[in-house]
Amino acid sequence: MRTSSLRKVFLGLLGLAVFILVWKLITDAKLVSPIFFPSPERTLASLIKGLSGGALLGQTLETVQRMLLGWLLASLVGIMLGALIGVSRRARAFIAPTLELLRPLPASAMIPIAIAFLGFSNPMVLVVIAFGALWPMLLATIHGFAAMEPRLYEVSAVLGLTRLQTIWKLALPSAMPMILASLRLGLTISLILAIVGEMLASRDGLGQSILLASRSFRSADLFAGIVILGAIGLVGSRLLSLAEARLLRWQATR
Amino acid sequence: MRSVLKTSWRAALLPVVVIVVAQIAATATQLESDSLASPIDIVAAFFAVLTDGSLLRATADTLMAAFCGCVLGVGAGSLIGIVLGLFRLADDSLDLTIELLRPVPVVALIPVVMMLLGFGARMEIVIIALGLLWPSIVLARAAVREVEPRLMEVSAVLMLGFSARLTKIVLPAIVPQLFMSLKLAAGYALVVAVTVEITANPFGLGYGIMMAQQALRPAEMFAYLLWIGAIGWLISLLLNAAQRRVLPAFAKGDAR
Structure with missing residues (x-):
């Protein structure tokens, strides 16, 4: 081994x-012309220069902050709304089909709508991220609640638990595997939408930075930005996998 | 029958109420807005762009790019995935590289491909294909690894060559998973296509919705939005139906 x-x-x-x-x-x-495709050394040099005192570090922090804020917002709202809808069979019957209908809508298609309401601003980008990342968590929570062992609902009735207690003590833990998986998907979506938002609305960040680098044919800077974006994605999903493994330890012993 | 009726009116209630309330609110306030439109105006705008042909042209452009990107990405990805699943050595040596390249968000590649290929359908197809490559590799690799080991033993006993093993044993065994992969990819291809169009490419539905917004025609913007949603929904519906048709046959043949 x-x-x-x-x-x-x-x-x-x-x-x-x-x-x-x-x-x-x-x-x-x-x-390939070096104007378009930099060598690994040039990418590395640009990466080091950008991270040590260059603009890259600040832009990375901007993007990560935007991504995390939108993701947290989406997670909170998604899980709370999902719990409220999921815990009641009636609410599920009325609301879930509409949500399923909206699910295949590409999150980026909401960008023009958000621009129409909020203009090219930071709140617009944040709303787009939060809205896009909301769906997986909302639907996963609803599905997780719907898939809960029906006897557990009976147990909660027998014990006289309030609705809030049922959510907190029974439904959320049993929906946890689905919710955790959706959190990871949500983080991926958040990163993508953060980049798109920065590109479109010219907000400070890696998205804008790589777009400007490509427009002025600074391919080394462009690739350095892409390397960092890949690293953000990698670290984010690894951290969430770790959290998932820790939080779901009880499952293995079941 | 009655229960079907019951679930469907319950499902339809929320959208109908939202539309009616929106219309009443718009009529009552005599809506004049750069960002909102009443449902009736949206329907009118929808038929306007439908009849002047711009909507259908944009739809054809987007779907064509999504389709080509999907075929390219899933095809290449599945091929690589199958090879990696069959050869342990190749898999072990490429695993780290793939794991490092996979998390790169596909939109980050827009500037690179834009610089190399300029605007247009080609650039969009390449980005979609790149975005679908990694998930297809991972799914095909997992599918090949899960092929019943005895089938592999059979192929060894029969001394099948590589191509015979591929076409007679491996491919038939993983068709259901490949179809699953294609199904996931089709939905994702539309999302990436629209994203690329909104972000950079002056082309297709994403560009249409962006232009409607910039021309301050909210009714047209919402008409595009609903149409994009409807297409996404139709694609998933079609693929689900196709899966139900194609897969039961395999499920029966699969009964071990």
């Missing part, structure tokens, strides 16, 4: 090294 995972790490690093080498060979041979 140990040796096989060691082999995997070794091969993985080797694969990454080959990937970077191929990238370097392509750029060194000028198969």
Whole structure:
């Protein structure tokens, strides 16, 4: 077991090294013009320069902050609304079909609507992020509540629990796996919409920064921005996976 | 029958109430707005863009780009995924690289592809395909790994060559999962297409809704929004129906 995972790490690093080498060979041979496609060294240099005193660090913080704010807003509203709708069979019957109907609507299609109401502003970007990330959490919470063991609802009736207690003590824990999975999806959506929002509304952040870099053909800066965006996505989803594993420990022992 | 009727009127109640209330509010306040429109105006705007052909042209552009991107992305991704699922060595050596590239948000690639290809359908197709590549790789790889090991033993015993093993054993076994992957991808392709159009590409439905907003025609903007929603909904409906048709046959053949 140990040796096989060691082999995997070794091969993985080797694969990454080959990937970077191929990238370097392509750029060194000028198969693609360096104006469009920077070499790995130039990307790294631009990354280091941008993060140590350059503009990149501030822009990264802007984007991460925007993403997290929108995501938190969406999570709070989504789970609360979802719990209120999900706990009542009647509310589910009336509201869930409309929500399902709206689900395939691309979140980005709401951007023009948000612009019409709020203009090109920070609140507009935040609303777009929160609205887009809301759906997975709202629907996951409703589905999680609907899928709860019916006997648990009977138990809550027998114990004379109030609706709030039922939500807090029985329904939320049992819907937790679905909600946690949707939180991760929501974070991905938040990052995407944060970038799109910054590009469109010219708000400070990585989205605007990479768009400007591409317009002025600063390809090294562009790739450095993309590397950071990838890192944000990676770290975010890894952290949530960890949280998921911790919070769902009880499931394994069931 | 009565229960169907009951669930459907319950389902329809909320949208109907919202539309009626919106219309009453708009009529009562004699709405004149750059951002809101009454339902009747929205319907009128919908028929206006429908009859002058701009809506259908935009729809065709968007769907064409989404379709091509979907075929390219899912095709290439599934192929890579199958190879990775079959060859442990390739999988182990590429796993880390894929895990590092996968979280890069697809919209971050818009500036790169824009710089390389300019605006137009090609750029959009490439972005959609890139966005669908990773999930397709992961799903196909998982599907190949879950192929009944005995089938693989059979192929070893029969001394099938690589292509025979691929076409006779692996592909038939993973068709249901590939279809699932295609289904997920189709919905996602539309989302990416509209996002690219809204963000950068002067083309298709996303551009249409953006133009309607910038021309301060809210009725047209909402008409586009509802139409985009309807298309997304129709695509998922069609694919679900196709899945129900195609998959039961496989489910029966699968009975082990």
